[in-house]
Every structure is written in C-alpha cells, then in structure tokens.
Amino acid sequence: MxxxxxxxxxxxxxxxxxxxxxxxxxxxxxxxxxxxxxxxxxxxxxxxxxxxxxxxxxxxxxxxxxxxxxxxxxxxxATPSWQEARDAFDIRIELERLVVRQLAGKLTKAQIAELNAHVDAEDRARGGTDAVSIRLATEFHILLAHMTNSPILVRYVSEVAYRCCLTLSLYSRPHSTECAINEHRALISALAKGDAAKVMELMHHHLDSVANRALVAPTPQRGRDLLDILAPYADEVASDRVVKLPKVARRS
Amino acid sequence: MxxxxxxxxxxxxxxxxxxxxxxxxxxxxxxxxxxxxxxxxxxxxxxxxxxxxxxxxxxxxxxxxxxxxxxxxxxxxATPSWQEARDAFDIRIELERLVVRQLAGKLTKAQIAELNAHVDAEDRARGGTDAVSIRLATEFHILLAHMTNSPILVRYVSEVAYRCCLTLSLYSRPHSTECAINEHRALISALAKGDAAKVMELMHHHLDSVANRALVAPTPQRGRDLLDILAPYADEVASDRVVKLPKVARRS
DNA sequence: AGCGCTCCAATTGCATGCAGTTTGGCGGTC
DNA sequence: GACCGCCAAACTGCATGCAATTGGAGCGCT
Known part of the structure; x- marks a missing residue:
C-alpha cells in the first residue's frame, strides 16, 4: 500500500x-x-x-x-532560551521518528522522486546564504511530514521545525550544510528500502547531530538578549547580597 | 536532581x-x-x-x-475524522512517552503528592458525568506535562490531549473510568521508582488501550458528518465512472 | 411533490476610532 | 554629572460601522 x-x-x-x-x-x-x-x-x-x-x-x-x-x-x-531549544529538538526527534515510521516502505515512486528533487534543490543552494540552506533543509522535513497525509502530524512537525530554525539562528555556529544533505539522501534511500527501524535510527541520529552541532553549549554570550544572559544571575539579586552591575545599553 | x-x-x-x-x-x-x-x-x-x-x-x-x-x-x-483521531493518539503516545522519560525518578515528594491528590479527585468524580471524568483524566496528563517544566512540551501535550478528548466524545462507547484511574496510579508509582523504560511502557500501554477502547473501529455510521462518510467514495467521483447517489438530507 | 430561482436576513471580512497603557526624553533638582 | 518625576508620542485593547458573502425561506414552474 x-x-x-x-x-x-x-x-x-x-x-x-x-x-x-x-x-x-x-x-x-x-x-x-x-x-x-x-x-x-x-x-x-x-x-x-x-x-x-x-x-x-x-x-x-x-x-x-x-x-x-x-x-x-x-x-x-520569539527568543527561545537554550533549554527551550533543546526541548524543541527532543520533541522534534520523537515526532519525526513517527513520520518515517509511518512512511518506511510506503512511498510511491513519484514521492521518492519529489524528495530527491528537493534535495537536489538543497544541493544547488549550497552557494547561497546560510538562511536559505536552513530553510530548505527544514522544508525537506516538512515535505516528509506532508507525505504521511496526517494533518495533525504536519502541523506539529512544521511548528517545531520552524522553532528549531529560529533557535539555529540564535545559537548556531556557521552552518555546514554538506552532511545534512548527505543525511537527507541516506534517509530517502532507507525509506525506499522500507526498513522502519533503520530509518527511524537514521532520523534520530540526523536530528540529534544537527542539534548537537547547533546548540553548541549553554553559551550565554551568544544569546542575543540581555535578559537571558542575566537570568542565571537574577537569583543572586533576589537573595541577600545584591550585585551591582554597571550600566549597559540595551541592544537597540 | x-x-x-x-x-x-x-x-x-x-x-x-x-x-x-x-x-x-x-x-x-x-x-x-x-x-x-x-x-x-x-x-x-x-x-x-x-x-x-x-x-x-x-x-x-x-x-x-x-x-x-x-x-x-x-x-x-471541530469534527475530527476517525483517521485523524487515530493519528492524534499516535502522536500523543510519543509525546507522553517523552514526558515520563524526562520525569522518571526526578519527581519531588510534593509533586508525587500533587499527582496522587489529582487521582483522588478523579476517584471522587466517578459518580459524576462521563464528561467530567474525561476532563479530569485529561488534566492528569497535562499536569504531568507541566512537571517537565518544558513549555513547548506542555503546549503540545495539552493540545493533542484536548483533541483526543474531542474524539472521545465522537467515537467513544460509554466511558469506563476505573481502569484509567488504576493505570494512573500505576504510572505514579513507577515514576517514583524511577525506571524510565518501565514507565514509558506503562504510558504507552495506557494510552494505547484508551485509544483502542475509544476508537472502536472505523465505523462510518457513527461518524456524524455525511461528508466524512462519503469521503472514501470521492475518489471514484473524480475518476472516470461517476457514482450517482440518492439525495440524502444533511444532519441539520 | 420536486426542482430551480430570487431575494432578504444572518453572518463574516475588514477598517476605523477612541480610550488606556507604556516608553522615552526633557527639564528640574541635588 | 547623576537621579527623579512629568509629559507627549507611540502603541496596544477593544468596540463599532460598513461592505461583501452566504444560506435558506418563499415562490413559481413543471
């Protein structure tokens, strides 16, 4: 079927x-x-x-x-905290494992062609900006979700993937697209083969490594928002000894 | 921790x-x-x-x-189709497995007491209407999600749980709450013990059995909307041989 | 009766207007 | 110069008004 x-x-x-x-x-x-x-x-x-x-x-x-x-x-x-970003990726992993579990071995030739065409587009866009590469990579995952034909799944995968996009722009080091593209190709071929367990494992690893490459560490200095940076210190302010901070201009 | x-x-x-x-x-x-x-x-x-x-x-x-x-x-x-209901439950299972995985062995005594108190409330409500029982059961799961302190997870679990509520009212046979309550208690004690794999399995089984008890079968005659009933036949209309249907009054 | 047509009440899509709140700068005071 | 309070501009929260669309009652025709 x-x-x-x-x-x-x-x-x-x-x-x-x-x-x-x-x-x-x-x-x-x-x-x-x-x-x-x-x-x-x-x-x-x-x-x-x-x-x-x-x-x-x-x-x-x-x-x-x-x-x-x-x-x-x-x-x-929105400016997700580092923890929220990590949570988003965790949820995304589970949702997308579900996607490929439903899809393994059930894709039509036309659908596989469509996926390959998309990855080709990702390939061609390698010269362009990071932003476009990230968007295309994200849209690959959303395309997969669409193929389950489960509107709910599409919605949740889309949302959480967009959120991940957002966090990538916040916490990511300069993006390296090569591996992501190769992993996408591997996913497609595993889907075509139809080994559900294998393709779930691939997806898991793919997203996990993207997350790990991106969310390098709870490095507050890369967080853009002063409030986030200072959040860990807020406790001290609330406690007995108030820390005096020099005046700092908010990013305008 | x-x-x-x-x-x-x-x-x-x-x-x-x-x-x-x-x-x-x-x-x-x-x-x-x-x-x-x-x-x-x-x-x-x-x-x-x-x-x-x-x-x-x-x-x-x-x-x-x-x-x-x-x-x-x-x-x-909203009037979810039977398939959408099933999809919602599948997603819910994955999300809630994630919840209990994060929570296993990490609940404070106060949190466990809160959970037990909620189940006690469910117990007391057994005499009341089905609707209230269902709401309380749902809120138990949302309460769990809250304890992960992951706003995103809370949002998704809440949403999908509400959708499941909605489908229960559509497709469910008269609700039997007893077993659900017992399963909630079992979940709490497994969470307290801290065996993540065990509690994930419990949650999986709990939700799956709720889904199976509820979504008795793809019985289109219980689906309320004529359009849904006819949806499978729409393809034929689009293809070469058009099926003539007798006129039927829409449920007003 | 059954079918199709017209027309009107019901309802949505959207813009605008007014009141209340926040922001940021200016002048006064120390 | 640093701090504080005040005030106008900017902005949001919300209600209302008007045009456009829909659905269904009524009516005539077959």
Missing part, C-alpha cells in the same frame, strides 16, 4: 494567512532576528491592511511560538 | 484568553458537541465582548485544532 496521498492542507487565503506566511518566512530566514519588534501598525502599513488584521496574524504566530506577545507591549520575534 | 519546578505557564488574562479557556472547557466537556455552530456575535454577546474579540478567540482555538474556520462561514467545533 502506498503512503496516503495528498490532502487539503493549506491555510485559506485570508489576508491574515498571507501575512502569517510572509512573517513566518521572514523569521526563519532571519530577515527578522529574534527579539525584533513587530508593531501592529507598522505591519499593517507594510502589508496594506489594517491593524486588526496584523494583530490577528501576530496572534496566530504567537500560537505557533514564533512571536512573543506581552500585554500592552510591542510584539517581538 | 528533582524535575525542574514550576514556570510561568498561563495565557495572559486577556479577554481573548478568557473566552478561549471557556470555550475549550465547554468543548472538552461536550457542552458543545463537534459540529456545533459558533457565530461570532453570539459568542460576543454571551461573553459581553465585541465580535472582534470573539473572532480572535476563534482564531486561537482554530490554531489548536478545536474549531474549524471556513471563510465566510460560521465557525464550528
């Missing part, structure tokens, strides 16, 4: 959805860095819609964990 | 969030059945807010998969 094929997936073509897609892409390509401000009327003006719509879009993205929404404050692109 | 303790979890106390919580609860307690209509102004009037807010709340719930939003149409409580 071939893997279930195609379904209606997409967000409707609301103005809200359009803005969501645009912002999502801007975020995962790091055009918008974590912490970037997202004022409602600026967005509205930029996309030619009212604040109501921009606001609604921000709400959706907040539900996906890509932006942070604080009452009466300007929304910002 | 004890499991990480407590964090800021909550939705802010927006009007939007209040309505979300109210609707979510109404849905999982089956006060609102799958397919129930949710007109924006009716909600607004009921909760004493404008349509804007009600609309926003519906958007959030749609992002969680609890309501379905079709352009220019009245929003309705």
């Amino acid at each position: 071939p893997a279930r094929a195609s379904s209606k997936t997409s967000e409707s073509s609301d103005k809200v959805s359009v803005i969501c897609r645009a912002l999502r892409r801007a975020i995962i390509e790091q055009a918008l860095e974590p912490g970037a401000k997202l004022p409602e009327d600026a967005l509205g003006e930029r996309f030619g819609v009212s604040r109501t719509i921009a606001r609604h879009a921000l709400g959706q993205l907040a539900a996906e964990g890509l932006v942070e929404l604080r009452r009466n404050r300007i929304a910002v692109v | 004890p499991a990480r303790a407590s964090s800021k979890t909550s939705e802010s106390s927006d009007k939007v969030s209040v309505i979300c919580r109210a609707l979510r609860r109404a849905i999982i307690e089956q006060a609102l059945e799958p397919g129930a209509k949710l007109p924006e102004d009716a909600l607004g009037e009921r909760f004493g807010v404008s349509r804007t807010i009600a609309r926003h709340a519906l958007g959030q719930l749609a992002a969680e998969g609890l309501v379905e939003l079709r352009r220019n149409r009245i929003a309705v409580v």
Whole structure:
C-alpha cells in the first residue's frame, strides 16, 4: 500500500494567512532576528491592511511560538532560551521518528522522486546564504511530514521545525550544510528500502547531530538578549547580597 | 536532581484568553458537541465582548485544532475524522512517552503528592458525568506535562490531549473510568521508582488501550458528518465512472 | 411533490476610532 | 554629572460601522 496521498492542507487565503506566511518566512530566514519588534501598525502599513488584521496574524504566530506577545507591549520575534531549544529538538526527534515510521516502505515512486528533487534543490543552494540552506533543509522535513497525509502530524512537525530554525539562528555556529544533505539522501534511500527501524535510527541520529552541532553549549554570550544572559544571575539579586552591575545599553 | 519546578505557564488574562479557556472547557466537556455552530456575535454577546474579540478567540482555538474556520462561514467545533483521531493518539503516545522519560525518578515528594491528590479527585468524580471524568483524566496528563517544566512540551501535550478528548466524545462507547484511574496510579508509582523504560511502557500501554477502547473501529455510521462518510467514495467521483447517489438530507 | 430561482436576513471580512497603557526624553533638582 | 518625576508620542485593547458573502425561506414552474 502506498503512503496516503495528498490532502487539503493549506491555510485559506485570508489576508491574515498571507501575512502569517510572509512573517513566518521572514523569521526563519532571519530577515527578522529574534527579539525584533513587530508593531501592529507598522505591519499593517507594510502589508496594506489594517491593524486588526496584523494583530490577528501576530496572534496566530504567537500560537505557533514564533512571536512573543506581552500585554500592552510591542510584539517581538520569539527568543527561545537554550533549554527551550533543546526541548524543541527532543520533541522534534520523537515526532519525526513517527513520520518515517509511518512512511518506511510506503512511498510511491513519484514521492521518492519529489524528495530527491528537493534535495537536489538543497544541493544547488549550497552557494547561497546560510538562511536559505536552513530553510530548505527544514522544508525537506516538512515535505516528509506532508507525505504521511496526517494533518495533525504536519502541523506539529512544521511548528517545531520552524522553532528549531529560529533557535539555529540564535545559537548556531556557521552552518555546514554538506552532511545534512548527505543525511537527507541516506534517509530517502532507507525509506525506499522500507526498513522502519533503520530509518527511524537514521532520523534520530540526523536530528540529534544537527542539534548537537547547533546548540553548541549553554553559551550565554551568544544569546542575543540581555535578559537571558542575566537570568542565571537574577537569583543572586533576589537573595541577600545584591550585585551591582554597571550600566549597559540595551541592544537597540 | 528533582524535575525542574514550576514556570510561568498561563495565557495572559486577556479577554481573548478568557473566552478561549471557556470555550475549550465547554468543548472538552461536550457542552458543545463537534459540529456545533459558533457565530461570532453570539459568542460576543454571551461573553459581553465585541465580535472582534470573539473572532480572535476563534482564531486561537482554530490554531489548536478545536474549531474549524471556513471563510465566510460560521465557525464550528471541530469534527475530527476517525483517521485523524487515530493519528492524534499516535502522536500523543510519543509525546507522553517523552514526558515520563524526562520525569522518571526526578519527581519531588510534593509533586508525587500533587499527582496522587489529582487521582483522588478523579476517584471522587466517578459518580459524576462521563464528561467530567474525561476532563479530569485529561488534566492528569497535562499536569504531568507541566512537571517537565518544558513549555513547548506542555503546549503540545495539552493540545493533542484536548483533541483526543474531542474524539472521545465522537467515537467513544460509554466511558469506563476505573481502569484509567488504576493505570494512573500505576504510572505514579513507577515514576517514583524511577525506571524510565518501565514507565514509558506503562504510558504507552495506557494510552494505547484508551485509544483502542475509544476508537472502536472505523465505523462510518457513527461518524456524524455525511461528508466524512462519503469521503472514501470521492475518489471514484473524480475518476472516470461517476457514482450517482440518492439525495440524502444533511444532519441539520 | 420536486426542482430551480430570487431575494432578504444572518453572518463574516475588514477598517476605523477612541480610550488606556507604556516608553522615552526633557527639564528640574541635588 | 547623576537621579527623579512629568509629559507627549507611540502603541496596544477593544468596540463599532460598513461592505461583501452566504444560506435558506418563499415562490413559481413543471
């Protein structure tokens, strides 16, 4: 039996959805860095819609964990902590093991061709920016999820993969794409062979190594947000001996 | 090392969030059945807010998969197909295995007491309605997720657990709570013992048996929506030989 | 009856307006 | 110069209003 094929997936073509897609892409390509401000009327003006719509879009993205929404404050692109990043990868590993378990040996020739075509695209993009490589690599995984034809699985894999994207831009050292591409090819061929256990193991290792390459260590100095950097020290401030800190300008 | 303790979890106390919580609860307690209509102004009037807010709340719930939003149409409580229900349970199993893996042997005495107290509450509620039992059972799992102190994990477990609640109300035979309660107790004691593999196995079996008890079979006649029943036949319509169907009244 | 058409009430999609809150800078004081 | 309070600009929270779309009642035709 071939893997279930195609379904209606997409967000409707609301103005809200359009803005969501645009912002999502801007975020995962790091055009918008974590912490970037997202004022409602600026967005509205930029996309030619009212604040109501921009606001609604921000709400959706907040539900996906890509932006942070604080009452009466300007929304910002989410800045996951190192621990959250690690948690996201752990969840992602489990979800994607499930994906390949369902897919092993059930892909049609057309689907395998589609996967290979995508990896070819990744290959061609090697000359480009890191951001594009990361986006393509992420989209490979989302493409896989789509092939399960389980809308829920697609949604969760997409979300968590986007979040991982976000953290890569925060904590990653300069990305090395080669190995990821090779691992993608290995995944495809294992999927075609149909050994579920093997391909789950491959996926596990693939994501784990991406996570380990990326989340080098709890290195607070690479975290962009002063609040995060200072978080571990906050306890001392709360306790008896207050540590005096020199005045530091917030990254504007 | 004890499991990480407590964090800021909550939705802010927006009007939007209040309505979300109210609707979510109404849905999982089956006060609102799958397919129930949710007109924006009716909600607004009921909760004493404008349509804007009600609309926003519906958007959030749609992002969680609890309501379905079709352009220019009245929003309705989601009606997952049998397959989607099964998929949701599969995902849930993986996520909750992850939860107990992280928690095994790392719970504080206070946390174990909290869990036991919750199961006691489940026990006391056995005389009440099924809806309340189901809600409490679900909240037990969410409570566990909270103890991992991983906001992402909490979010996903909560969402998928709510979706499972929803499907239980659709496809389940009259609920038998006894065994679930016993299994919850077994989980707690295994968590306290700290054998990760054992407790993962317990959780897997627990959820799987709930799913199997609930999702009795792909019995389309119990599915509420004609469209779902006919979905498998849609392919034929698309192909060469068009199947003529007698006119049937839609469930109003 | 059964079928198709028209038209109106119900409902959504979206923009705008107003009130309340936060931010950041400016001037005053030490 | 450093600190503090005040004020205007910026921004969000929310309600309301208007145009566009939908669904279904009513009605005529076969």
